[in-house]
Amino acid sequence: MVRLNELVTWSNNLLQVDDYQDYCPNGLQVEGRGEVRRLVSGVTASQALIEAAIVRGADALLVHHGWFWNGEDPRVVGMKQRRLKSLLANDISLVAYHLPLDGHAELGNNARLGQVLGLSVEGRFGKGPGGGIAFHGSLPQGLSGAELAAHIGRCLGRTPLHVSGGDRPLRRIGWCSGAAQGWIEQAAALGLDGFISGEVSEQTVHAARELGIDYFGAGHHATERYGVQALGEYLARKFAINHEFIDIDNPV
Template sequence: MTDHTTATHTLPKTISVQDLTTFCDDYLSASAFKDYAPNGLQVDGGRPVQRIVTGVTACEALIDAAIAADADTIMVHHGYFWKGEPAPITGMKGQRIRKLMQHGISMIGYHLPLDAHPVVGNNAKLADALNMTITGALYPNESHPVGNIATCTPQSADNLIAQITQALGRAPLHISGNNNKQIERVGICTGGAQDMIEQAATMGCDAFISGEISERTTHIARELGIDYFACGHHATERGGIQALGEVIAEQFGLPVMFIDIDNPA
């Protein structure tokens, strides 16, 4: 007797890259920001979305890792096509985009919208990691503030250094400016926002946390009486893209994997 039973196979879940981008655009209120690079879909790989890799920066190492993971979509905080960069797709830029296109991988990037989001934003996730509560904006007139003010249990600079080191896996560079007063009100803006320290001082913050430091930042902190913690551009901006990936995985039931390409800066 011939067995005519037909095996059934569950097809993997897929969505279009346009639907994924539309969801993220809406979730992050991307259109509300005047940014330094385009937010949303930057490279269309031409395939449905089944497996997503997230990372901080769309460097070649992340692309190689995504290829190895058989991903069809990369989502990052630092994408491509920044204002002021040369337009030709040549050299390093050409190599990156060529790999994406050759392997049918789409690339989606969100910059300021991912810094500012009140739930999955880089500032929000850093505040969570440091047991701080965001209470307002560094620039109060902004409808979607990129920098925030947070409060914490009054603590010494040494205690905050220990918390940052544990949360980010690296010790911050600390500039003492407030004469060893307790830290309770803290300005936060991840990445390369060191020049917001003056606004943090104006807003009565005891300390300011960002990613990078410039030569001038040391003098500003000392002269304005505010502590500064430079915690690493990359290190302070891992949280947002990971959190966005978790939202996408829950929303669409797709596998999303964060890949951390180490960067000491």
């Protein structure tokens, strides 16, 4: 068992949340019971994940995509009311880490995504402390675009959208989970052969073709399953509490 405030303070310090300018509050978003024995983690604080946490008797829910985003309707009505009511009625805390969980060097989404894909880390770029939350590195051997797409599909269990930027082996690769497709120009400026992110925009296709860099849209959810799971497992070991990661399927 660990006190809720101790778990949150430790996590805030571990992820260096004060170093980030984010679009949502990081850390404790909804306060439940003061002690945590059972922690459930997942990518997004959806109703389905909340209900799964209730069934498992969770004291706290740890997510990457929490609530209270900048610019959203502040009223607690409709879907937001139902989600919040479910947490409060069951005295479950909601703890969320967005950009700090993307960028952490060991437990972050991008660090773990690189491990899953077998990519060696050589540097960082994009926005955020420490040189940015996006990573770049190398493959053990050069692959064609089709071969890398197949490799990503095997590793993530989801076939990526592949936009070819040319016909040459891909060796130097950049990656950033989620909706980082806008950083494809930075990736190209670094001389990378390919860039992996979660989502794709209409202009991403033209940028890849014109900049000569292969782009892989591997899925927002699929690329962000690893950081929150790693953080939950870390906290379980640190505080000797029970932890379970629940993957609510999302094709995006």
